[in-house]
Amino acid sequence: MTAKIINGALTQLRSSLTAINIAIAVIVGFGLGTTFSVGRSFYESLGLMSFQDAWIWVRGLCYGCVIAIAIFGILCLWDWYQNRDTNCISGSKFSQRIIALAPGRRILAFGILTFILWIPAFLSFYPGNYSSDGPIQVTYLLNEGIVDLHWPAAHTLVLAGCMQIGNLLFGSYNTGVSLFCLVQAFALAFAMAFATSKALDWGAPVWITLAINGIMVLNPVLQAYAVTTAKDSLFAVFFILSVTLLIDFVKNPAQLTNIPFLTKWTLSVLGMCLMRKQGLYVVIIVVLIALPFIKQWRQRLGAVISIAMVFALSAAFSGIVANVANTRADSARETLSVPSQQIVRTYMYDYNTLTDEQIQQIGTYYDLDALEAGRTTTKPWDTTPIGKFYDTDKGAGYLAPISDPAKAALLDDAFSSNPTGYAAMYFSVMNGHLSNYVRAFLWGEIGYLYPTSSAMNRWTGLSPWNEFNRTIDAGGATNQVSDYNQTTKFPTYLAWLHAGTWDMFRGHPLLTIWVSPALPFLAMLLSLILLIKRKKNKNLIVAWAFPFLYWATLALAPVMCVRYVVPLFFALPLIVVLPILKDTK
Numbered sequence: 001m002t003a004k005i006i007n008g009a010l011t012q013l014r015s016s017l018t019a020i021n022i023a024i025a026v027i028v029g030f031g032l033g034t035t036f037s038v039g040r041s042f043y044e045s046l047g048l049m050s051f052q053d054a055w056i057w058v059r060g061l062c063y064g065c066v067i068a069i070a071i072f073g074i075l076c077l078w079d080w081y082q083n084r085d086t087n088c089i090s091g092s093k094f095s096q097r098i099i100a101l102a103p104g105r106r107i108l109a110f111g112i113l114t115f116i117l118w119i120p121a122f123l124s125f126y127p128g129n130y131s132s133d134g135p136i137q138v139t140y141l142l143n144e145g146i147v148d149l150h151w152p153a154a155h156t157l158v159l160a161g162c163m164q165i166g167n168l169l170f171g172s173y174n175t176g177v178s179l180f181c182l183v184q185a186f187a188l189a190f191a192m193a194f195a196t197s198k199a200l201d202w203g204a205p206v207w208i209t210l211a212i213n214g215i216m217v218l219n220p221v222l223q224a225y226a227v228t229t230a231k232d233s234l235f236a237v238f239f240i241l242s243v244t245l246l247i248d249f250v251k252n253p254a255q256l257t258n259i260p261f262l263t264k265w266t267l268s269v270l271g272m273c274l275m276r277k278q279g280l281y282v283v284i285i286v287v288l289i290a291l292p293f294i295k296q297w298r299q300r301l302g303a304v305i306s307i308a309m310v311f312a313l314s315a316a317f318s319g320i321v322a323n324v325a326n327t328r329a330d331s332a333r334e335t336l337s338v339p340s341q342q343i344v345r346t347y348m349y350d351y352n353t354l355t356d357e358q359i360q361q362i363g364t365y366y367d368l369d370a371l372e373a374g375r376t377t378t379k380p381w382d383t384t385p386i387g388k389f390y391d392t393d394k395g396a397g398y399l400a401p402i403s404d405p406a407k408a409a410l411l412d413d414a415f416s417s418n419p420t421g422y423a424a425m426y427f428s429v430m431n432g433h434l435s436n437y438v439r440a441f442l443w444g445e446i447g448y449l450y451p452t453s454s455a456m457n458r459w460t461g462l463s464p465w466n467e468f469n470r471t472i473d474a475g476g477a478t479n480q481v482s483d484y485n486q487t488t489k490f491p492t493y494l495a496w497l498h499a500g501t502w503d504m505f506r507g508h509p510l511l512t513i514w515v516s517p518a519l520p521f522l523a524m525l526l527s528l529i530l531l532i533k534r535k536k537n538k539n540l541i542v543a544w545a546f547p548f549l550y551w552a553t554l555a556l557a558p559v560m561c562v563r564y565v566v567p568l569f570f571a572l573p574l575i576v577v578l579p580i581l582k583d584t585k
Contacts, residue, residue, distance in 0.1 A: 021075045024529060029068025032525070034060035036067075038442075039450025046385045047400055047439050074526070075533060081580075082535050095206035103197050110193035111186075114217050118185050121223035124494035126487050127174045128181030131462060132563060134159055134229030140328075142472050148328045153321045154274035155231040163472070173472050177229065184234055185226040188570060191240040192217070195574045198244050202251065203582030212573045220500025221515050224462050225566045231275055236567035238272035239279075239550070243571055246286065247543040247578070249303075253294045256302035266306045270313050280310060282549045290542045332415055333407040337558035339426050340366075341398075342440040344406035346433045348375050348389040348398045353432065361425040370396035370409040386456070401443050401456035403558035447560035448551070451516035453504040460561045462501040501562060517560060520568035523576055524548055530579035537583045547575055 037060035041049040049056070098106070122128065137151040141160045147153050159180055166176025192213065199209050216222055225233045245265045249255040256262065273279040287303050294300050321327060333340070347354070347362060348371070354362075362368070374389040374397015381387030381399060390397040390405060397405050415422050430437055447455035488494050505511035513519060524547060531541050547568055557564050568575070 020533075021072060021079075024075060024532070025068045025072035028525065028529060029066075029071050030061070030064030032067050033062070033064025035449050036060070036063050039446045039452065042439075042442055042446055043450075043452055043454035047443060048385055051435065051438075071529065075529070078530055078533055078579075082533075092207075098206050098210075099200060103201065106197045106200070107190065107193045110196050110213075111190035114189035114192060115186055117217055118189065118223055118226045120490060120493055121497060122178075122181060122185065122227045123489040124491075124497055125181075125224070125227050126489050127178040129224065129228040129462065130177045131228060132230035132232075132460075138163060139472060145326055146328050147321060147325045149330045150328075150334070152231055152275050152277070153325075153327070154317070155234055157321075158234070159229055180229060181227040184237070187237045188222075188226050188233065188240075191237045192570060192573070195240050195244045195571070198248065199574060199577050199581065202247075204577040204580055208580070209573070209577055212576050215514075216569065216573050219514060219569065220497045221562055221566060221569050224497045224501045225563075225569075228462065230563050230566075232563050232566045235272060235275035235279070236570040238268050238270075238275060239547075239567040240571050240574070241268035242272050242283070243543065243546050243574060246290075246546055247540065247574075247581070250290065250293070250539050250543045251537070251581070251583075253296070253299045256294065256299040256306075257296075262302055262306050266309050266313075269306070270310050273310060273314055274317060278550070278553045280314065282546065282553065283307065283310070285549055286542065286546045289545055293539050293542060331412055333410050333412065334558065335556075336410060336415070336422075337403040337407050338441060338444065338556060340406040340410055341403050341444070341558075342437040343426065343429055344371060344398045344409065345400070345440040346429055346436040347371055349436055350433055351375060354429070358425075358429055361428060365411055365414045365422050365425060366409045367411060370394070370405075371398075374398050374405065400440075401559060403444070407558065444557060444560050445555055447517050448521055448554055448565060449518055451513045451518040451522070453506040453512045453516075455504070455517070455560060457502065457504060457517075457561055460501055460563050462498070462563075504562075515562070517562045517565045520547075520551060520565055520572060520575075523572050524551065524568075527575050527578050534579055540578055540581065544575070544578055547571055 034057070037056050038049075040059075041053065041056050101109070133151055137148055137156045138160045140146045140148045141156055142163070147156055162180035162183070163173045163176030166179050167173050169175070196209060196213050200206060225236075242265075245261070245268055249261070249265070269279070269283050273283070284307060287307055291300055291303065294303065343362060344366070347359075347366075351359075359368075362371075373391040373394045377389065377391035377393075377397060379392050381390040381392050386400045390399045395405070396409065399405055443456070447457070499505055500511070500515045504515050513522075524544070527544060528541070528548075531538065531544055534540070551565070551568060554564055562569075
């Protein structure tokens with residue numbers, strides 16, 4: 001039997017020497033090799049590398065050769081896997097028992113086991129990692145009575161509600177933080193369990209599915225963010241459910257005429273959209289892509305109605321919040337994070353090459369006093385180019401990996417009154433300064449493509465302390481949430497989680513890849529390659545487009561950090577097994 005498998009593999013290897021395999025390997029290999037070379041030079045030079053440096057492209061060529069060979073080998077194995085004699089490979093008794101379990105029991109077992117495996121992380125961050133923007137948004141609500149719409153109102157209300165319950169029942173906001181983190185971890189565990197169970201129902205090999213899930217469940221990023229108050233974690237719950245249900249109706253469009261299924265799909269998408277603003281836009285695009293693959297008009301109507309319901313319910317929720325609570329509108333600054341970094345970087349690095357007219361145009365939309373404070377400071381945040389133009393006294397200027405100082409200088413009213421003029425200014429400043437625009441963009445994006453511990457991962461929200469030092473005064477002096485992480489129960493385990501999420505395991509390349517923000521991109525790229533080479537039901541590429549489009553929205557993110565890409569970490573087991581799901585009979 002072993003000889004038969006080996007002979008089959010060798011036969012498949014010879015038949016796999018096709019133009020398409022070679023073409024895919026070369027295109028992807030050299031594209032990825034060049035990206036890795038640019039990423040390495042970028043971080044080695046702190047963003048000051050020159051694209052005219054021949055060594056970047058020579059090294060990219062070398063990387064590309066190695067990666068192309070590896071991809072070609074993967075494609076050969078994939079062709080063999082699809083053409084193998086399945087009769088000569090029988091599942092183990094363990095696999096058969098897992099498949100034989102009722103879906104409900106399977107989800108219950110996987111969910112409880114995952115939740116238990118995350119308990120050490122909770123105790124390490126005890127009473128929960130009250131970090132990222134959580135302390136700020138809750139302070140605004142509980143102390144000032146304002147729902148700041150810079151953050152999703154639904155997340156703010158849930159987090160503040162848990163903290164109020166903890167304070168009401170136990171006289172401690174810390175207990176409220178624990179309540180939120182435990183509920184969130186429980187929801188994430190069962191969302192992943194649901195996705196895993198469905199993948200097994202769809203024919204994914206048991207040992208591959210469980211191995212990938214085990215590797216990711218123990219990943220420090222998943223463990224830490226399961227018990228972190230960042231909105232990205234609660235968003236990930238609905239993200240996983242939405243991707244899973246999308247796969248369900250892509251495989252079987254008849255589901256779109258099933259009222260219970262449509263209800264689950266609508267509610268999961270609604271939850272995702274309420275937790276993160278771009279969720280709705282991603283879903284709309286994916287559904288529009290899916291419509292041509294749906295043949296029956298009733299099924300198409302079901303898909304359209306579900307999105308219309310999400311629109312209506314989202315609007316209703318926003319209306320209720322606006323009428324019941326005092327709200328503060330979000331600023332245009334977040335939307336303009338990337339152009340702000342590009343313009344301000346040019347102002348700082350190439351001020352002498354700007355014309356008087358260009359400086360005047362910039363001054364129309366940005367506070368020149370704030371920019372000058374950074375450009376001429378004698379007290380930079382860092383003597384390296386990263387913080388060379390940041391005035392630590394005034395908190396103004398330019399920080400390469402962080403958008404806050406640049407976007408803070410934006411004059412909201414000026415942009416709102418003349419957005420067309422802003423666009424004209426943007427392109428005017430770009431003229432002759434394209435390299436500055438590219439480098440500013442790379443500070444926010446290259447870390448999602450190139451796995452390295454050198455990436456500036458400062459704004460992960462995973463410091464083992466309340467980095468913003470915010471307190472909740474409404475509970476009284478004895479009930480404040482402040483520096484609570486000093487009560488960690490497992491300081492050694494906390495240090496390990498800190499090394500994985502904050503420092504990305506510096507000095508350990510393999511571990512770095514495991515926790516790098518670039519991991520989801522690499523996983524999605526591999527998944528797409530295999531989907532393209534999949535013999536049947538290529539419609540699953542529609543489902544793949546969902547996580548990819550969300551990843552693409554990170555191009556507009558203000559900084560590069562693992563927090564933004566963490567939903568893809570939680571969904572990664574499903575993304576990886578997507579190509580090996582069997583066709584619906």
